[in-house]
Amino acid sequence: MKNILIVDxxxxxxxxxxxxxxxxxxxxxxxxxxxxxLEKISQKKPDVIITDLMMPxxxxxxxxxxxxxxxxxVDIPIVACSVKNREVDKMWxxxxxxxxxxxxxxxxxxxxxxxxxxxx
Numbered sequence: 315m316k317n318i319l320i321v322d323x324x325x326x327x328x329x330x331x332x333x334x335x336x337x338x339x340x341x342x343x344x345x346x347x348x349x350x351x352l353e354k355i356s357q358k359k360p361d362v363i364i365t366d367l368m369m370p371x372x373x374x375x376x377x378x379x380x381x382x383x384x385x386x387x388v389d390i391p392i393v394a395c396s397v398k399n400r401e402v403d404k405m406w407x408x409x410x411x412x413x414x415x416x417x418x419x420x421x422x423x424x425x426x427x428x429x430x431x432x433x434x
Contacts, residue, residue, distance in 0.1 A: 316433060317341045319360035321351040321377065322395070323369040327418070331364065331395065334422040340429070348372025352380065355387060362429055364416075367396040367407065375410045382411040391432035395420065 318340045322328050328344045335342045343360065345351035347369050355363075363381070365374035372380075374394055381387040391413040396403070399417040407415055414428045 315339060315341055316361040316429070317343065317358070318429065319343050319345060319351060319354060319363045320395075321345045321348065321363065321365040321369070321374065323347055323366065327366065327395075331425065334425050335429075337422065338426045338429075348374070348377040348380075351377055355381070355390075359387070360390060362391050362393060362432060364393045364395050364425075364429075367394055367398055367403070375407065375412075378407075378410045378412055393428055393432060395425070 318335055320328055320331050320342060323346055332342045332344055343354055345354050349372055365377055367374040378392050381390060393414045394407045394412045395416045395418060397418045404415045413432045416424055416428050
């Protein structure tokens with residue numbers, strides 16, 4: 315069973331995405347910002363990280379850059395889950411090391427499909 319860390323500053327989004335993934339059989343941990351995510355990653359390394367891009371203090375791309383610079387976290391696939399849906403946003407996210415991109419609002423099928431694609 316895969317361990318997924320979801321990072322989003324909106325509690326409603328965390329709850330929705332967490333419910334999608336629990337129903338699909340994943341173990342889910344949540345964090346409400348990049349700093350909390352780094353703390354949780356240091357305690358238990360997840361198999362995949364799903365992160366919002368726009369969060370206060372440390373956004374998803376900042377989190378991604380930090381993780382890609384560390385040898386123990388460089389291999390964790392990161393999925394961006396954001397309302398930003400322009401091609402330039404996606405291109406920039408991929409340049410920062412994001413493996414896949416899901417636009418909010420997303421369905422359970424969208425999210426699980428993307429997770430399967432980055433863990434296959």
